[in-house]
Amino acid sequence: TTEDGxxxxxxxxxxxxxxxxxxxxxxxxxxTGTCPSHGESAARTSWVMDQLIRGNAAPG
Incomplete structure (x- = not known):
């Protein structure tokens, strides 16, 4: 942990x-197996990633 937390x-x-x-x-x-990912989980993950980078993305 750094000094700034x-x-x-x-x-x-x-x-x-x-x-x-x-x-x-x-x-x-x-x-030979199953994939746990599907369209719904992909959309949810995309939404979460968008929320995480909101305001932190480099200016375009």
Whole structure:
């Protein structure tokens, strides 16, 4: 924790950050698994991300 109260949680990103999701999609399409993501969860995630960056985005 820094003096101004910020706290960091360092971690290593996977080599390809989207690989786990891509694999679940491939598994779903090939009939060997299921993908937990769907249009509704994608829309919700997009909304949350928009709220998080609101006011913090670089000027366009």
């Amino acid at each position: 910020e706290e960091a949680f360092p971690f290593e990103n996977p080599r390809h950050i989207q690989q786990p999701l891509i694999q679940t999609i491939v598994d779903e399409l090939s009939g």
